[in-house]
Amino acid sequence: MLVHTINEVREQVKAxxxxxxxxxxxxxxxxxxxxxxxxxxxxxxxxxxxxxSVFVNPTQFGPNEDYDDYPRDIEKDYDLCSDAGASLxxxxxxxxxxxxxxCTTVNVEGLSKGLCGAKRPVHFGGVCLVVSKxxxxxxxxxxxxxxxxxxxxxxxxxxxRDLSMDVQIVGCPIVxxxxxxxxxxxxxxxxxxxxxxALVLSRSLNKAKAAMEDGMxxxxxxxxxxxxxxASEPLAKADYIEIVDSETLQPVETVEKDxxxxxxxxxxKTRLIDNFTYRV
Amino acid sequence: MLVHTINEVREQVKAxxxxxxxxxxxxxxxxxxxxxxxxxxxxxxxxxxxxxSVFVNPTQFGPNEDYDDYPRDIEKDYDLCSDAGASLxxxxxxxxxxxxxxCTTVNVEGLSKGLCGAKRPVHFGGVCLVVSKxxxxxxxxxxxxxxxxxxxxxxxxxxxRDLSMDVQIVGCPIVxxxxxxxxxxxxxxxxxxxxxxALVLSRSLNKAKAAMEDGMxxxxxxxxxxxxxxASEPLAKADYIEIVDSETLQPVETVEKDxxxxxxxxxxKTRLIDNFTYRV
Numbered sequence: 001m002l003v004h005t006i007n008e009v010r011e012q013v014k015a016x017x018x019x020x021x022x023x024x025x026x027x028x029x030x031x032x033x034x035x036x037x038x039x040x041x042x043x044x045x046x047x048x049x050x051x052x053s054v055f056v057n058p059t060q061f062g063p064n065e066d067y068d069d070y071p072r073d074i075e076k077d078y079d080l081c082s083d084a085g086a087s088l089x090x091x092x093x094x095x096x097x098x099x100x101x102x103c104t105t106v107n108v109e110g111l112s113k114g115l116c117g118a119k120r121p122v123h124f125g126g127v128c129l130v131v132s133k134x135x136x137x138x139x140x141x142x143x144x145x146x147x148x149x150x151x152x153x154x155x156x157x158x159x160x161r162d163l164s165m166d167v168q169i170v171g172c173p174i175v176x177x178x179x180x181x182x183x184x185x186x187x188x189x190x191x192x193x194x195x196x197x198a199l200v201l202s203r204s205l206n207k208a209k210a211a212m213e214d215g216m217x218x219x220x221x222x223x224x225x226x227x228x229x230x231a232s233e234p235l236a237k238a239d240y241i242e243i244v245d246s247e248t249l250q251p252v253e254t255v256e257k258d259x260x261x262x263x264x265x266x267x268x269k270t271r272l273i274d275n276f277t278y279r280v
Numbered sequence: 281m282l283v284h285t286i287n288e289v290r291e292q293v294k295a296x297x298x299x300x301x302x303x304x305x306x307x308x309x310x311x312x313x314x315x316x317x318x319x320x321x322x323x324x325x326x327x328x329x330x331x332x333s334v335f336v337n338p339t340q341f342g343p344n345e346d347y348d349d350y351p352r353d354i355e356k357d358y359d360l361c362s363d364a365g366a367s368l369x370x371x372x373x374x375x376x377x378x379x380x381x382x383c384t385t386v387n388v389e390g391l392s393k394g395l396c397g398a399k400r401p402v403h404f405g406g407v408c409l410v411v412s413k414x415x416x417x418x419x420x421x422x423x424x425x426x427x428x429x430x431x432x433x434x435x436x437x438x439x440x441r442d443l444s445m446d447v448q449i450v451g452c453p454i455v456x457x458x459x460x461x462x463x464x465x466x467x468x469x470x471x472x473x474x475x476x477x478a479l480v481l482s483r484s485l486n487k488a489k490a491a492m493e494d495g496m497x498x499x500x501x502x503x504x505x506x507x508x509x510x511a512s513e514p515l516a517k518a519d520y521i522e523i524v525d526s527e528t529l530q531p532v533e534t535v536e537k538d539x540x541x542x543x544x545x546x547x548x549k550t551r552l553i554d555n556f557t558y559r560v
Contacts, residue, residue: 006444097444101528103390104408104442110383128384133444162384164286164377164413248381 002078002089006097006137009051009090013138021048025140025167027131030054030091031071032080035175035183039144042172044085051138052081053090055097060126071188090138097133106132108155108162111249115151115242115262116273127152128159135160135167142168146175148182150260150275154249174274176202182274189270197235198267201274204229208261212278217255219243230265239264239271246277255280282358282369286377286417289331289370293418301328305420305447307411310334310371311351312360315455315463319424322452324365331418332361333370335377340406351468370418377413386412388435388442391529395431395522395542396553407432408439415440415447422448426455428462430540430555434529454554456482462554469550477515478547481554484509488541492558497535499523510545519544519551526557535560 003009013023024047026039032054043050054077061067074091081089106128111117117124135143145153157169175183180202181195190198204226211225223241230238244251246258255278262275283289293303304327306319312334323330334357341347354371361369386408391397397404415423425433437449455463460482461475470478484506488496491505503521510518524531526538535558542555 010446099442101390102442104386104388104439106384106386106443108384110381129443136444136446139446159384161379162382163386163409164416166290166416166419 001087002074002091004090004092004096006092009088009137012088013051016049017139022142023047023138023140024050025134025138025143026050026052026086027134027143027145028052028054028077029056029070029185030077031073031185031188032077033175033183033185033187035146035148037080037084038175039146039172040081040084040086042170043142043144046142046170047140049087050085051088051090051140052077052086053092053134053138054081055090055092055130055134057097057126057130058094059098059129060123062120062122065120066186066189069189071185090134097130105129106159106163108158111151111155111158114244114249114251115240116264117151119239119264124152124155128155131156132159132163132165135165140167142170144170144172147171147277148174148184148273148275150262150277151249154247154260180206182272184272186270186272190267194235194268194270197233198265198270198272200230200233200236200267201263201265201272205261205263205274205276209276209278212255219251219253219255222255222261226261226263230263235267237266239266281367282354282371284370284372284376286372289368289417292368293331296329297419302421303327303418304330305414305418305423306330306332306366307414307423307425308332308334308357309336309350309465310357311353311465311468312357313455313463313465313467315426315428317360317364318455319426319452320361320364320366322450323422323424326450327420327422329367330365331368331370331420332357332366333372333414333418334361335370335372335410335414337377337406337410338374339378339409340403342400342402345400346466346469349469351465370414377410385409386439386443388438391431391435391438394524394529394531395520396544397431399519399544404432404435408435411436412439412443412445415445420447422450424450424452427451427557428454428464428553428555430542430557431529434527434540460486462552464552466550466552470547474515474548474550477513478545478550478552480510480513480516480547481543481545481552485541485543485554485556489556489558492535499531499533499535502535502541506541506543510543515547517546519546 024043112124246260264273304323392404488505526540544553
């Protein structure tokens with residue numbers, strides 16, 4: 001079922017809860033790919049009913065970002081959701097989600113300053129706002145997020161804990177193309193040359209991971225492995241390369257606990273992200 | 281029943297909801313008086329079960345405010361709640377509510393800058409945080425707040441709307457002592473002389489209301505009626521006197537729509553507030 005209003009979602013979820021059914025939520029911005037499908041399938045396997053939200057959320061885009069250009073295809077999205085076993089697709093218009101005189105903000109301050117937050121200052125405030133709303137609208141038992149957006153996942157986990165929201169946040173592994181590129185709706189922006197060049201993200205991370213498995217612990221050295229690899233690709237330009245504590249997202253000098261190794265790279269004009277968590 | 285943990289509240293509320301019972305929440309900082317009792321009684325009249333939270337919330341006190349001195353008496357509070365018909369009293373310790381590495385903030389920016397927010401810069405952020413948590417813990421159908429804290433009530437209504445929280449916020453009239461002083465847990469700080477001087481709050485507001493009923497519409501003139509009256513009381517000192525739009529809380533020059541007339545006054549060292557809404 002495809003619905004566009006908050007009330008329709010609430011009524012359906014209340015009917016399910018009355019029957020004692022569990023509910024999973026997969027929040028997305030649409031233009032769904034195999035990564036999203038893996039989230040939906042996991043949610044379907046763990047809940048009686050699954051809601052997928054498809055909403056290109058304006059509040060998480062900065063003024064010079066790609067809100068208008070972000071790809072949209074609700075019909076194809078709806079088919080994928082149905083095929084993957086979702087029960088409800090929620091596709092609100094922006095004015096269904098936001099009042100003109102909205103003035104409430106939600107921020108996870110300690111985790112939003114570095115990585116993508118440093119480059120996209122309004123981004124995570126918008127993410128927290130829309131995820132808060134979606135959790136309040138759907139009131140799911142579990143909500144599913146991809147590990148590709150590692151900082152987002154850490155922030156949402158912290159927000160849910162700090163605000164005592166009664167929902168389990170489930171992180172799901174990155175899904176990749178056969179050649180290693182992490183699936184992303186933004187991959188659609190890439191020309192053929194750029195598509196090839198974009199492999200530098202996973203390649204540089206694989207080199208870092210191999211070096212760490214061989215015993216490399218100094219963050220500066222790990223940084224250099226990645227930055228050298230990215231520098232070798234003429235169409236690519238690093239936006240950031242970070243080696244941070246996987247929980248606090250604070251930069252580390254030496255790898256002594258679990259770390260998140262996260263990068264953002266411009267390939268042409270398209271900004272792509274990728275990461276892995278290294279467990280000590 | 282008196283409980284101290286989030287889990288105990290959640291289990292009890294889930295059991296009630298399974299039975300189809302409606303739930304009301306009355307959030308308080310304890311040291312309950314007749315004003316709180318009126319909230320609890322209204323909640324009891326409108327819901328099958330009522331939860332009262334008693335929590336002196338550290339995050340809504342500034343560094344030089346009266347967090348440590350704020351009066352507490354959980355046994356007396358519990359008796360009043362039971363007597364008024366509440367089913368559950370939730371009295372958490374601060375570390376049950378807040379993790380040491382908490383870093384999530386909730387703010388209603390447009391409504392928090394003036395009035396008490398201008399004088400107590402961290403106050404409403406703390407209120408929004410704790411009320412968000414309490415609403416997420418109790419998941420009530422309705423939550424009850426006193427109109428004495430008029431700015432708080434406006435902020436919470438806006439927060440609930442902006443975050444799509446599925447709860448009805450109910451405002452309840454100010455309860456006063458026989459001589460007009462608005463009931464407040466902080467009245468306990470007053471010496472006998474100060475208690476007498478504190479009548480200047482309701483007296484000055486009554487004069488303003490009478491002037492408005494006689495046709496006064498100019499905010500500066502209304503301001504002067506109140507400030508002259510407060511100035512006549514040697515033990516009192518105005519902290520603010522505001523005539524604002526009752527919804528946006530923005531100052532008005534002329535009363536053309538419903539306005540909130542709100543004051544904060546130091547009586548000795550004790551800061552008291554009072555207000556009325558004038559409906560055009």
